[in-house]
Amino acid sequence: MSGSSELPKSLPSQHSENFVAWFRSVAPYVNGFRGKTFVVGFGGKAISGPLAKTFAYDVNLLASLGVRLVLVHGARPQIDEELREKGIEPRYQGNYRVTDAATLDCVIDAVGSVYLEIEALLSQGLPNTPMAGSTIRVVGGNFITARPVGVLDGVDLQYTGAVRKIDGEGIKAQLGLGNIVLLSNIGASPTGEIFNLGMEDVAEAVAVAVGADKLIYLTDSQGASDAEGKLLDELTADAAEQLMRVGDWLSPDLKRYLPCAVRASRRGVKRVHIIGYTDDGALLQELFTHDGVGTVITRESLDVLRVAKPDDIGGLLSIIEPLENDGTLVPRPRELFEREINRFSVIEHDGLIVGCAALYPYGNGMAELACLAVNPDHRRWGYGERLMHHIEQQARVAGVSRLFVLTTRTSHWFLERGFALASVDELPDEKRLMYNYQRRSKVMVKTLVAE
Template sequence: MSTVFNFTFVPWFRSVAPYIHMHRGKTFVVGLSGEAIAAGKLPSIAQDLALIQSMGVKIVLVHGFRPQVNEQLHAKGHEARYSHGIRITDEVALDCAQEAAGQLRYEIEAVFSQGLPNTPMAGSKVRMISGNFITARPVGIVDGVDFKHSGLVRKIDVASITQSLDFGAMVLLSPFGFSPTGEAFNLTMEEVATSVAIELQADKLIFLTEIPGIRIHPDQPASEDNPIDTELPLDTAQALLKQLPPAHQPSDTGFYLQHCVKACKGGVERSHILPFATDGALLLEVYVHDGIGTMIVDEKLEELREASADDVGGILQLIEPFERDGTLVKRDRTEIERDIENYTIIEHDGVIFGCAALYPYPEAKTAEMAAVTVSPQSQGTGDGEKILKRIEQRARAMGLSSIFVLTTRTMHWFIKRGFQNVDPDWLPEARKRKYNWDRRSQVLVKKL
């Protein structure tokens, strides 16, 4: 039993190590929906956040309280009223919101204070700091609707939050803000988390939500293997938002997506939508290659794009040393010019540092990823993974169910990223006819 455990734990832990190094010292803003707390998920989420913080990540936790406020209103015989997806906060609703926020803050601080032996919290020292970090202004009257004590973020006290994070504390924010005259305003968790992430220029904004993630084509049935899109480029997410109706309910596709898009446009590199129903969703998203939810990425930061005719020279220059040493099969300029639309490249300051081509075999619902190359200067920086992700996106958009590679020297890199070794007979007939039996390339397949 212990031997089996060793064989599974050791490779797993080693595979996680690069992500631990990558995220150390980074800042994550986590938006925790009130629904997650109502569903009893707070203890396990707290354990995961404490663990992530112990690995050097700075965390700002913003909690929601939508169902808790509604419960308080119901107990007082008062109806919950919304417009434009925002609560209309009258005097009674404001009292209920303050009661709910106080109760939730107490629960959250209590659960982070646990340190029972034989639990993930044993030995953890999570210091939580909360305070009046948010200045708010009233929503006012919109389309004839008076939102009363509902507000919007006017200003974030970035210096105080940063000081608290640097002190080693986790910062806890409730969706409340105060005007310079001391008036309290009820805010939304989503707006607070997004505003804080932008002002801090956080590395990640993460929403733990009721929905499993985003699907580009929600009207089409989801496959068992790929119920959501694990990564959306910012431009794709923006295009999707334009097609969707206004999002007023948390279950609406655009509800969290609109905030993720705003964060990315505001300089947050990556924003995530995760299902709180999945145990360990935070750990799976942060420390596992493919993640569990949907990540929106501003690809201007990545400088990742499809190739054009102007890139042929740069691609040739990149792949030539690898062709010379036998890592890649030789391709001439004419072949690359002919197939240039199949190529994805990544560049830095106008220089191409990585590329890959996608050759579809629609009849077999698969595609070959070929000419996968990363410059020695940028190996280990994640450029290869970015190209792989984009190739996977392109293949999914074509309706394909897998991609495959042929390689003689880089099997381990692909296996580590979800590819599996298969017999060359697996290849589509058209590709099998071109297989070079003298080269004896390994065939590796990844299901999408």
């Protein structure tokens, strides 16, 4: 959708069903994001690259859906180009650019040029494009108060600055009017001096000041990865901080952005997303699909394992019903879930129930592990095993010494996790009398060792 400069008048019939299913699947996100505040930070490379136009399309779509947007841009490559044209050698001290008076002139020229380019991108309205008929108002202002960094390791950084204060109320007032707020990486001090700031620091400070629901960084990589290059789709703030200490393999952008992401998360920003600016539509894919395409950083884990409650019945049924339909699980009356909801445990991922299991105690130190089910899209994350261990722990607390399951299709999964085949005669009397010989479920038993 966002990657095309022209929109078709109708969908081919063979794609219509997929389109309808996709459109329905994003409805919860549309409802959930309306009225929320997102801060999007991106460097000058994202604007100078080939996907700048489609990025504007995606920003337009978010604004059309009622998302309150603050855009914070940088201009590092544009500043370097200005310096080269004027024959000025860039100087750095640690992670900071040394900004003398001549360099500051280049910063102002480059930042102003990028700002106007973004305004132009967001002002498009050609027919047959995603921005046809859009009425986006982009506003800026003196919302950032800066201060000098000063002397670092004996080097005076001069006009290199840091964020001193953000006018959060002023920004929120503009967002309340339906405007997109566009901010750059420069700020003025109370004495009227202009300072060169880090885009990532500005985005962090703005997100905290306005109480953003999401802070999104567009970077030179798909997201944070481990030493083998595997994408880490979610990190807690503590895990991200540990990655910063050992992650020599991380890209230059990530080394700058991760510290800001950790601080923002710990200071109240609910979600910090890191995605790649080289992937067309990455912003939409990250926000409107459950798995996303980048890395999300939160203060605490997105996974929650807890006892089920009545409000969870809808989520439970969405997981269990497909398994009942294909014969993996025995169909249960829906009123049974309402009566026995306290026997169930669920695991949530980012607010969505993705797995469940139940514990049914019997006499003689035995209990049944029942209804162990995980959403197919999330089975690779080990949720089934986590639920099994959770039920085992509940059973131990209840004085259960032997846990059994009845299964028709997953016997090997249980065998690999310590269960052994048993006979129907080993079941508790009550369960043995209810055994369905037509299903011929395999009986598997595990002896629980005290921890």
